[in-house]
Amino acid sequence: MNTCIEVKDLTKSFNGRTVVNGITFSVEKGEVFGLLGHNGAGKSTTIDLLLGLKKPDCGTGTIFGLEPSTNRKAVFERVGVQLQSSNYQKNIRVDELCKEMSALYENPEDYRRLLRIFSLEKLEKSRVDKLSGGERQKLSVALALINDPEIVFLDELTTGLDTAARREVWGHLKDLKKKGTTIFLTTHYMEEAESLCDRIFLIKDGKKITEGTVKEVIESSPYENLEEAYLWYMGEEAAI
Amino acid sequence: MKRFLKLYVIEQKLALRSGDMLIFGVAMPVGIMILINMIAGQKQAGEGFTYLQSSFASLIAVGICAAAFMGIPLTIADYRDKKILKHFFTTPCSPVWILGSDMLCGGVTALLSAVSVALVSVVFLGYEMMGNILAFIGSWLLTLVSMFSIGLLMASLCRTIKSVNAVTSLVYFPMLFLSGATIPYELFPSGLQKVANFLPLTQGIKLMKAVSMGIELENVWKIVLLLVGITAVSTVISVKTFRWE
Known part of the structure; x- marks a missing residue:
């Protein structure tokens, strides 16, 4: 195994409020890594800092040993990203969006193949804004894979999906994992973390609470499933 | 380059599909051109030139006005709001690509507009340019570059979609009606002419008019310098203040 993502002591404040506070972790190649926490816990900011979209106050985030902000070309040819609640141009069609995204990479995948995998091929000529929530989320995952990435970042990809659509997306992610793709995801659904993640990392108010495999995290709590253990870690036992 | 063109072609398709630019940038100036000619085409607008001659240069600028003060700032603000610009940061390409392709779309709108107005004027209204055509194109x-730089500045300084909408309305309509682009400048009372002179587009139109009529405007160099200055200042401020999200 070798490390492909390394985060050291990442810290970021906005207007005096520390959103990410001394976060340190690493992700091995081929691993599914889940960053878990409530809304506003600092998950998206951690991703932004790691990807070089925001400048950290201190600490570093590297991917393949490189800082993304100064090595954009080298890093992002090999990394796919789905940002939280992605929106697209007004009136754009699925095929046009795929072509536009393909144009950004040296060796893009055949987008029609990706649409087939995600059973979106019938929607190729549809307007993106006419798609259902589930179809649009599947499309955003497909777009994150358009450069056949070695690492894919998925920020709350199943928020707002119904159970069937969520399971379908999970299925695709498991296939990706079999292929050896490293997956970095954030979620606040414990079922999702349990079903997909090799390792999870819990944060609250920008600080690390615990990390480990799902089993380890459950075992070091007094509870028997991840949802209850999660609430316990978050200090919200009253909800159990 | 090939990849940039692919991106541009899709952005251009989207721009044409929305139709706004074709209506405000192309159909409107052509319509006004025909209207002005029906009302007062051969009447003298000033010493030695007709309304047709005067309005030719100004209506050719309407496409620039629509692209610079509506199309470009609205598109950039929308893409920023939708995090499309941010998404470009997570690809090997720079978001400058998408800004560039949208500026190019604006340029194509302005060109389409200018060509349509010119065709209608020359073919149907019998317009002949007295001045040098190459100088006119220059x-x-x-005018296009300086106005586009102002459009970019608007997109940079406004942080939200709401403020961009408000500012585009505040800038676009006065520029459209008071710069002489649509209503002939010669019809304004002198007080209003003085106010209009403060609008950058008025200066661009004055320059184009002077060149199209072959007039040796004594302050033509002043206008050229002014427009170059506007371009430089707006571009520097936009680049310094631009926010991707």
């Missing part, structure tokens, strides 16, 4: 390009 003055058009200078």
